[in-house]
Amino acid sequence: MTTTPRSPAYPSSPLPSASPPSPAPSSSALSSASPARWPLLDRIEGPADLRALPHHGLGQLAAEIRDFLVTKVCATGGHLGVNLGVVELTLALHRVFDSPRDVLLFDTGHQTYVHKLLTGRQTGFDRLRRAGGLSGYPARTESAHDWIESSHASTALSYADGLAKALGLRGETGRRVVAVIGDGALTGGLAWEGLNNLAASAHAGPVIIVLNDNGRSYAPTVGGLARHLDRLRGHGPDAGVADPAPTAGTLFEHLGLTYLGPVDGHDTRAVEAALRHARSLNGPVLVHCVTAKGKGYAPAEADEADRMHGIGILDPVTGRPPAAARGKESWTSVFAAxxxxxxxRHPDLVAVTAAMLRPVGLHRLAEAFPGRVFDCGIAEQHALCSAAGLAMAGLHPVVCLYATFLNRAFDQLLMDVALHRLPVTLVLDRAGVTGPDGASHHGMWDTALLSAVPGIRLAAPRDPATLRELLREAVEYADGPTALRFPKATAGPGIRALGAMDGIDVLRRSPHRPLDVLLVSAGVMATPCLEAAAALERDGHGVTVVDPRWTHPVPDALPGLVARHRLAVTVEDALADGGIGSALRTACAERHITTPVRALGLPLTFITHGERPELLARAGLDAQGITRTVTQSLTPRSTP
Structure with missing residues (x-):
């Protein structure tokens, strides 16, 4: 294939002088609340206002945006570091392109806070990621400038391919499609599928790919692509050494794209010049912008772990959480230990993750046993298939993912792991309702997906002690895949069992009362079930609360327990359809058990963002909701 000639790079020196550097917010600025604190930003109601701003004002605007983001995001939590890193890049995008006529797509949309500010959504940041407030990702319901509700990485190039083809077929040749993708997201397989098609499609209109290269996703980007970009930036071990023919040129040029860069992504003039050049080429172009995550905010720049990628509520001056929030044990930290x-104790144990080493708690294992932890980049499909290979060779891989990202690797779990009955353990962090990140990040689909996998065993720990027990049992299980799921939350106190019956923990049993209701709690739903049981007992009902620990397949003894009660209610923070309630109903029907089984879980809908307790209560998964369901379901006793 004939490669596109390489265009010259855009170093800062031959271009017009850059805007003044954006200073870090000062402590005094951060403590101020003057109405005139952000005078230029307050004047930006849309991209047209930005385009009307003279170049000499862009440095001040960039500084105001960083100050605004630090102030607002530290108050609400959210994705801070990545947005601080794309300020000048986003300014340039909206000055060169005419959104929404030109299509701007942001891969892994947590980098769109600046885009939201420039498209008239400043006032929404006071309720960022809270119920009824601004989404932390692009949202089509918020603005015509948001084309896709993207938050799962590596998708934007495929969206761009389809949109460009459609615009071309409709004859709208004057519109541009621009896809902004990070180097971390470019490690995902879907990104390469999109890139492969964009480079060769004869039907697509011109697409401009903006590579936001900050050298990391959560942690530093891994793999051969990372080394290639490092050489292009001039930092790698082979920097300055020409590649021998016939492999000279960049990887992107060999695919058939025009490559422009590297460009200083914090030099608005340089980025604008590169984007205008890319726009004039009327073909597939990649503009390589080098940025720094956390730019302009000292606590983020000093945070080598993830440059404050995602934060909770922080003191904006120190970058530290409030004292009351420190030291609380999370589910992730329990798992990490x-x-x-x-x-x-198990030399055959290895761990695999997909660009989530620290967020899923594997950093401690990597420090202790560096040769036994594998970070695959944003490549969940590869992670599962690679784990299958590890298991085939006699190891026990533990694959650690966010529950929501398991969706992406379902085929590999089904056909590469389960079909071969391989001992692979999945650890699914952020299961159930995650809260502020919204519909795309709730880990609510995992149970329904896993229930369709033959031979898999699924566990849900209720407290730190059962997490440790269940993880040990999973690692020692050799007859097929296992999975553990737990939420993004504080782990909470231990909940001791009164006793056990065939592997099922009995957490509460009303003494000297008829057995009215059996509450089957899955994992962390044990606490609201116990609270509901206490309320029901005060109303005169006899209640048994059990924790099956292993929720799929249904434990053999559980239908028999159901038969001894007037009503059974299962409670889980996953889809009600396809969870333990559905499976228990089927198991009872097969044994001709007539006790009704009510399944309480999350509704089959896309749940918006909000605080986790609020969203669970809305779904009836708090003590009041469980009590209400039981009360409404119990039929009056017939009198003799």
Whole structure:
């Protein structure tokens, strides 16, 4: 294939002088609340206002945007570091292109806070990621400038391919499609599928790919692509050494794209010049912009772990959480300690993750056993299939993902792991309702998907002690895949069982009362079930609360327990359809057990963003909701 000639790079020196550098917000600025604190930003109601701003004002505007973001995001939580890194880049995009006529797509849409500010949504940041407030990702319901509700990485290039083809077929040749993608997201397989098609499609209109290269996703970007970009930036071990023919040129040029760069992504003039050049070429172009995550905010720049990628509520001056929020044990931290301890006892244990080493708690294991932890980049499909290979060779891989990203690797779990009955353990962090990140990040689909996989066993721990127990059992299980799921939350206190029956923990049993209702709690739903049981007992009902620990397949003894009660209610923070309630109903029907089984879970809909307790209560998964369901379902006793 004939490669596109390489265009000259855009170093800062031969271009017009850059805008003044954006200073970090000062402590005094951060403590101020003057109405005139952001005078230029307050004048930007849309991209047209930005385009009317003279170049000499862009440095001040960039500084105001960074100050605004630090102030607002530290108050609400959200994605801070990545947005601080794309300020000048986003300014240039909206000055060169005419959104929404020109289509701007942001891969892994947590980098769109600046885009939201420039498209008239400043006032929404006071309720960022809260119920009824501004989404932390692009949202089509918020603005015509948001084309896709993107938050799962590596999708924008495929969207761009389809949109460009459609615009071409409709004869709208004057419109541009621009896809902004990070180097971390470019490690995903879907990104390469899109790139492969964009480079060769004869039917697509011109697409401009803006590579936001900050050298990291959560952590530094891994793999051969990372090394290639490092050489292009001039930092790699082979920097300055020409590639021997016939492989000279960039990887992107060999695919058939015109490559422009590297460009200083914090030099608005340089980025604008590169984008205008790209726009004039009327073909597939990649503009390589080098940025720094956390730019302009000292606590983020000093945070080598993830440059404050995603934060909770922080003191904006120090960058530290409030004292009351420190030291609380999370589910992730419990898992991190236990997997490290298990690895010391099990030399065959290895771990795999998809660009989530620290967020899923594997950093401690990587420090203790660096050769036994594999970060695949944003490549969940590869992670599962690679784990299958590890298991085939006699190891026990533990694959750690956010629950929502399991969706992307379902085929590999089904056909590459389960079909071969391989001992692979999935650890699904952020399961159930995650809260502020919204519909695309709730880990609510995992149970329904896993229930369709033959031979898999699924566990849901209720407290730190059962997480440790269940993880040990999973790692020692050799007859097929296993999975554990737990939420993004504080782990909370231990909940001791009164006893056990065939592997099922009995958490509460009303003494000296008829057995009216059986509450089957899955994992962390044990706490609201116990609270509901206490309320129901006060109303005169006899209640049993059990925790099956392993929720799929249905434990053999559970239908028999159901038969001893007037009503059974299952409670889980996953889809009600396809969870333990559905499976228990089927198991009872097969045994001709007539006790009604009510399944409480999340509705089959896309749940918006909000605080986790609020969203669970809305779904009836708090103590009041469980009590209400039981009360409404119990029929009056017939009198003799």
């Amino acid at each position: 236990e997997i490290t301890a298990l690895a010391a």
